[in-house]
Amino acid sequence: MGFFKTPEEMYLHTSKRFKRDADRHWAMAKNGEGDYHYGKARWCYEQVRENERKARKAAKEGWTFSKRGKK
Numbered sequence: 001m002g003f004f005k006t007p008e009e010m011y012l013h014t015s016k017r018f019k020r021d022a023d024r025h026w027a028m029a030k031n032g033e034g035d036y037h038y039g040k041a042r043w044c045y046e047q048v049r050e051n052e053r054k055a056r057k058a059a060k061e062g063w064t065f066s067k068r069g070k071k
Helices: 007-030 035-061
Strands: none
Touching: 007 035
16 A cells, blocks of 8 residues: 555544644634635534544454554
C-alpha cells in the first residue's frame, strides 16, 4: 500500500487529511458560504472517527500489508 509501513499509519494519515478538510469546510460554512459546507464538514468528521477506529483496531490486532503475516 504505497509508502505506508502499517495499516495503522495509513488510517491515521487518512484521518488527519479528513480533519483538515472538515475544519476547512466548517470555516467556509461559518463564513456564510452555504449549507453544503456544513454537510460536507459533518461527513468529513464522521470519516475522521471511522479512520481513527480502524487505526486502533489495526494496532490492537496487528494488521500488516504482508500476505505472510508479521516478519
